[in-house]
Amino acid sequence: MSGKEVFVGMDFGSFKTSVVASNGRRETFHTSVGWPKDHVARAMLGRDVVFGQDIVRQRLALEVVRPFERGTLKYLKSADAGVSDVDASKRREAARLLVQHALSSLGLPHGSTVYGVVGAPSRANAESKAVIMEAIQGHFDAAVIVAEPFTVAYSMNRLTETLVVDIGAGTIDICPIYGSYPTEEDQVTLPMGGDTIDECFLKALKAAHPEVQVSLNMAREIKEKHGFVHDVNEIALVTLPVHGVPTQVDVTEPLKHACKTIAGPIIQGIREVVARFDPEFQRPMLNHVLLGGGGSQLKGLDTMIEEGLRPLGGGNVTKVYDSVFAGAVGALKLAMNMPSAHWQRLAEFEPGSPAEASSNRRAA
Numbered sequence: 001m002s003g004k005e006v007f008v009g010m011d012f013g014s015f016k017t018s019v020v021a022s023n024g025r026r027e028t029f030h031t032s033v034g035w036p037k038d039h040v041a042r043a044m045l046g047r048d049v050v051f052g053q054d055i056v057r058q059r060l061a062l063e064v065v066r067p068f069e070r071g072t073l074k075y076l077k078s079a080d081a082g083v084s085d086v087d088a089s090k091r092r093e094a095a096r097l098l099v100q101h102a103l104s105s106l107g108l109p110h111g112s113t114v115y116g117v118v119g120a121p122s123r124a125n126a127e128s129k130a131v132i133m134e135a136i137q138g139h140f141d142a143a144v145i146v147a148e149p150f151t152v153a154y155s156m157n158r159l160t161e162t163l164v165v166d167i168g169a170g171t172i173d174i175c176p177i178y179g180s181y182p183t184e185e186d187q188v189t190l191p192m193g194g195d196t197i198d199e200c201f202l203k204a205l206k207a208a209h210p211e212v213q214v215s216l217n218m219a220r221e222i223k224e225k226h227g228f229v230h231d232v233n234e235i236a237l238v239t240l241p242v243h244g245v246p247t248q249v250d251v252t253e254p255l256k257h258a259c260k261t262i263a264g265p266i267i268q269g270i271r272e273v274v275a276r277f278d279p280e281f282q283r284p285m286l287n288h289v290l291l292g293g294g295g296s297q298l299k300g301l302d303t304m305i306e307e308g309l310r311p312l313g314g315g316n317v318t319k320v321y322d323s324v325f326a327g328a329v330g331a332l333k334l335a336m337n338m339p340s341a342h343w344q345r346l347a348e349f350e351p352g353s354p355a356e357a358s359s360n361r362r363a364a
Ligand SMILES: Nc1ncnc2c1ncn2[C@@H]1O[C@H](COP(=O)(O)OP(=O)(O)O)[C@@H](O)[C@H]1O
Pocket: 012, 013, 014, 015, 016, 017, 167, 168, 169, 170, 171, 193, 194, 195, 220, 223, 224, 225, 227, 292, 293, 294, 295, 296, 297, 298, 299, 323
């Protein structure tokens, strides 16, 4: 292959997007786009569109769109998600801009031929896949959309006898990996994740400490720093404003309560997925449960799931090394291991061709 070929692995998550390229660059930012609210904001920001940390800093001046919030566009048809057509088109535009931003952040040499593997939710329906394809079209010379749990497993060299539990912001995907590509029927998607923990924590915190001033964003930050599910004597003390005065508050109980809400459904989901397998495969699967996604970092979740699997004869639960980049790294590895003839074939497809997993920049 010539030196101008670059491979990109991308994890297009509902909360975070991470990209890794074969030139050694990597980048991660929130999957959100900020547009200036009016011409004053536009003049102040000096830009038409804002990404990454700047969105958090400048959020009062911005209309912020999270295109995949709660699985919108990914799992649901826009009408089912309660999103109007106008909102849906804004989300589409945001998704497109995010792909553009991701690629431009990698400093790829001008004129490179860019081949990408993009991790998408394992159970994205045809409509949602089309939206993701539309977003990547025009940015890659050829691209393949791959189920996210598969890229996570691939990054850990676990291509068989593995059960991936991908704990994202909007959903939790439980997906068995057994040597071939996961099928729709094999998997379970739970309509919960980091976002529902944050909401539950905020509600419980306000009920326990009505005097505390706290936002959903603050709740998420506390969870990411202190979140845990086990019962040992861990105490989460944080400083929060009470009538504007920084005050130390013990958030242990509301936090633990909220974090624990996902454990039961995950254990139930694992049991469901495993039960569909030939009894011979059930034990090896249970022995290799792999937690990925941001939520995998909740302290004690691995042990708690192991305990929940005891009635099935036990299990072995591990977490990915790097929950932020695991999916993107696996996608890059897949891209680099793909035979060049396969890429050439994908790059030759014309737009509108029935091959859903191809994209062609030049023809777009
Ligand atoms: N250290 C942490 N502990 C607990 N939750 C975390 C941690 N880091 C990130 N998260 C949560 O993980 C979720 C995002 O996970 P991620 O895999 O990036 O999601 P997605 O695939 O939906 O983009 C968010 O709800 C975030 O708050």
